[in-house]
Amino acid sequence: MKVLVTGGAGYIGSHTVLCLLQQDHQVVVYDNLCNASVESITRVEKLTDKSVEFVEGDIRDRAALTEVFHSHQVDAVIHFAALKAVGESSQIPLAYYQNNVHGSATLLEVMAENNVQNFIFSSSATVYGESNEPPYKETMVLGQPASPYGTSKVMVENIMQDVAKSNDKFRGISLRYFNPIGAHESGQIGEDPKGIPNNLLPFVAQVAVGKREKLSVFGDDYATKDGSCERDYLHVMDLAEGHVAALNWLASKPEFTGVEAFNLGTGTGISVFEIVNSFEQATEQKIPFEVAPRRQGDLPAFWADANKAKEQLNWQAKRSLTDMMKDTWRWQSGNPQGYVSHD
Ligand SMILES: NC(=O)c1ccc[n+]([C@@H]2O[C@H](COP(=O)([O-])OP(=O)(O)OC[C@H]3O[C@@H](n4cnc5c(N)ncnc54)[C@H](O)[C@@H]3O)[C@@H](O)[C@H]2O)c1
Structure with missing residues (x-):
């Protein structure tokens, strides 16, 4: 298939592009x-020996998008492009609605104009909101995110x-990601957040590499196994492989129309302290930390019911927590400044 990947230079996008190329799909x-940096794509090309x-x-640029659909015979769109910093979104909500909602609507409109029906969307466990109880199932009514x-x-x-x-031809998949961490095993591509990382693992990795002094653990008095939040x-x-599985599912189901949601997670909650311990063990690095007050809007614990993806997409997370830590460290220690030092 020829797949248009929006946001494909970013963290999850670049790893997915690599998997798509390895499965002989063509990628725009x-x-x-x-x-993001275009260096991520250059590295994916080197790793796969494909272009x-x-x-x-x-x-949001309708004319530029239209041009892409006119110059490429696109079979499917995987839509990663979005702003994703949860805290920042409360400070500049309109930028988030403008980029993520208006941008997605524009993309869907241009797809329809060009008769492209296959759409895979990067959704998130956050759509289950604050009132659903874990494990989250796809059948739950979507909640009110914080x-x-x-x-x-x-x-x-x-x-x-x-x-x-x-549109009775539309074929949409919503992939609800839980908490992706780690990097490609080569250490050549990984997560390269601009500024202060919002997510736990990039922060831990930057502490380990000496870029940040210590980790703040937001709250150690939750009703969880060790008091810290579980994800x-x-x-x-x-x-990334889950996206290829979703694409294969669409290809194997020509009769399917509508929208189907799948959770992509392991089905297990891991606490912040478990992450820190596991990182220390896997990498032999010490992570100084302090306990800070709880962060507003943080849920104590949630994890996926991952059965639907296993049964229908034939997909299951198979890499271990130790793999996640070692691969993060290989990327971070080999690229202490992310992609920038290689630009
Ligand atoms: N990383 C996570 O923990 C997580 C969890 C759940 C869902 N998601 C979703 O997965 C997707 C990818 O996340 P990521 O972690 O790879 O983030 P990322 O920031 O690394 O990737 C997003 C990419 O989209 C691009 N982009 C943003 N706005 C754009 C626009 N208007 N036009 C074109 N490109 C644009 C960015 O340059 C970047 O390359 C996002 O939709 C995110 O909301 C991420």
């Missing part, structure tokens, strides 16, 4: 590079439902 990456067509552009970022994901899922009602961490390469 469309990214405005607001949170990627890269177009620098914004998903942030504009989360709300933007619920809004795009709702838009997909409405598109499917109005369902999965290896980014497992997550």
Whole structure:
């Protein structure tokens, strides 16, 4: 298939592009590079010995998107492009709705104009909101996320439902990611957040490499196994493979129309302290930390019911927590400044 990957230069996108190329799909990456470096794509090309067509552009730019669909016979779109910093989304909510919601609507419109029906969307466990009890199942009614970022994901899922009602050819998949961490085993591509990392593992890795002084653990008095928050961490390469599985599922089901949601997680909650211990053991690095007050909007614990993806997509996360730690460290220690030092 020829797959248009929006946001394909980013963290999850670049790992997915690598898997797509390895499965002999052709890939066009469309990214405005607001949170990525094109170096990630160059490295994916080297790792796979295959080439990627890269177009620098914004998903809100209808003319540029139309041009891409006119110059490529696109079979499917995997849509990663979004702003994703949960805290920042409360400070500048309109930028998040503008980018994530308006951008997705523009993309869906241009797809429809060009008769492209296969759409795989990067959703998130955050769509289950604050009132659903873990493990989260796809059959749960979507909740009220604590942030504009989360709300933007619920809004795009709702838009997909409405598109499917109005267009009986539309074939949408919503992949609800839990907490991707780790990096490709080569250490050549990985997560390269701009500024202070919002997520736990990049922060831990930057402490280990000496870029940050110590880790703040937000709250140690939750009703969890050790008092710290628990999340369902999965290896980014497992997550990337989940996209190929979703694409294969679409290809194997020509009769399918509508929207289907799948959780991509391991089904297990891991605490912040377990992550720190596991990182220390796997890498022999010491991670100084302090306990800080709870962060507003943080849920104590959640994890996936991952059975639907296993049964229907034939996908299961298979890499271990130790793999996640070792691969993170290989990437971070080999690229202490991320991609920048190689630009
Ligand atoms: N990383 C996570 O923990 C996580 C969890 C759940 C869902 N997601 C979702 O997965 C997707 C990918 O996340 P990621 O971690 O790889 O983030 P990322 O920031 O590394 O990747 C997003 C990419 O989209 C690009 N982009 C952003 N806005 C754009 C626009 N208007 N036009 C074109 N390109 C644009 C960025 O330059 C970047 O390359 C996002 O939709 C995110 O919300 C991520």
